[in-house]
Amino acid sequence: MEDSPQEPIDVVIVGGGPAGLSAALSLGRARRRVVVIDSAEPRNRFAAHMHGVLGHDGLSPLALLERGRAEAAGYGVRMLRGEVSSARLDGGVIEVDTAEGTIRTRRLLVATGLRDELxxxxxxxxxxxxxxxxxxxxxxxxxxxxxxxxxxxxxxxxxxxxxxxxxxxxxxxxxxxxxxxxxxxxxxxxxxxxxxxxxxxxxxxxxxxxxxxxxxxxxxxxxxxxxxxxxxGPTMRPRDGLLRSLGASTTVSELGDWVDVDDDGRTSVPGVWAVGNVVNPRANVSVSLGLGSLVAGALNADLIADEVAAASDRIVGVTR
Incomplete structure (x- = not known):
């Protein structure tokens, strides 16, 4: 899969758990071009049921993700099975390497979760x-x-x-x-x-x-x-290798060394965002769903700001 270098997509989301799919759904409904890349290894795949998730109490966590993928795909979100081998900044664009090729994107949202070390x-x-x-x-x-x-x-x-x-x-x-x-x-x-x-x-x-x-x-x-x-209490290990390879800043706490994000999910790397367990060990399914929606709104607003600035620059250029 090779996207045109001239037209990067809007958002690549790495990780198709509750946080990533919630963000994908909101961004798809906002008419953004979105690709979700998922390795299909959610943290809670070992559990037969999830509880305390409003409207879905007792549902299999894998069934929730299946529904989420179908809902997001209904708004044009593309789903890719696999992992991201690397990513890099190329001017104002982020290049994401997958087994199917390189995808160029305006924004990268990492929602790769964590693993429990028993x-x-x-x-x-x-x-x-x-x-x-x-x-x-x-x-x-x-x-x-x-x-x-x-x-x-x-x-x-x-x-x-x-x-x-x-x-x-x-x-x-x-x-x-x-x-x-x-x-x-x-x-x-x-x-x-x-x-x-x-x-x-x-x-x-x-x-x-x-x-x-x-x-x-x-x-x-x-x-x-x-x-x-x-x-x-297992030791929680964030799957944050991609974020660290891009140079994201981290902070050490009693729970370990975690990548920094602001309240909207921005990391210290321009254009790179993160949400869910990869940056928040307390984000259960319900919290991850909410944070995914919140971060999607902030990310969409960030894209709009770029688009407004670009449109203004074009008008200024024409009137000179």
Whole structure:
């Protein structure tokens, strides 16, 4: 696919998750020429259902994306399956390299999300999105009658255990070496009836085989503590290699080193924008949908400003 060097398209969106597709839908409806390039590896692809998304509670996250792609395509947005190998600035245009060729675009919106790096515990990858989850607001209701386990990945996991006490009065906090609670934390956990298990977590016990395997318990200190679900805190790694290769500035926080964006999604690189989990670790599906729409509006206004300036320059040129 080779777009004319004389006529770059308006926006290339890299990433077809909730944020990217929401932006694509708004920009397509604004009659912008848009291409979405997506590797089809959304962060929540391991989950059978998503919750807390107004109007779509219980829907498969993959079904939401399928609907989103169809809706955006209905407004002329082109969908490409694949990855962007590189991008570069060429004057006022951005060149984006794909397996199908180079696309020239006026603006680049990166919505590539993040990946969850799980604790190195046997059984976690196989249960991820089913017996092992991360978000109480997404999955807490479904496990309100279960014994909820919290496998610590840092001292901050104590806060996660206290939060989950909102959903169940049977919460077990597994310190797992890295999340050892202070005396004050232990007192607060005990005050709400949260059980604390010290020692390293050796693995998970399940019932059944393969995709049908159901979580039964956590193995710690040679014992199996029976639970119905595990909540944990994976290390979030933004898929921001493209942004960094373009020279986007970053800021280090307690959650890591993240690319900077302003309230409208602009990065420090001219013409390059970002939205969703690639720059915001707290952006769940609902937040990503909203941010995608917000950034699309700001990006469209930025394009209009360029078009007004160009039209004014032409008028000035004619009257001279």
């Amino acid at each position: 604790p190195d515990i046997p059984g976690f990858p196989e249960q991820w999105g089913r017996g092992v989850v991360v978000c109480p607001y997404c999955d807490g209701w479904e496990h309100r009658h279960d014994v909820i386990g919290v496998v610590a990945t840092s001292p901050r996991s104590v806060e996660q255990a206290q939060l989950l006490r909102q959903w169940s009065d049977r919460v077990v906090y597994f310190e797992n070496v890295v999340g050892a609670a202070s005396d004050a934390d232990l007192e607060r956990l005990a005050s709400r009836g949260i059980c604390v298990e010290s020692g390293a977590v050796a693995g998970l016990r399940t019932l059944g085989e393969g995709d049908d395997a159901r979580l039964r318990g956590v193995e710690v200190d040679g014992r199996v503590v029976e639970i119905g679900v595990i909540f944990t």
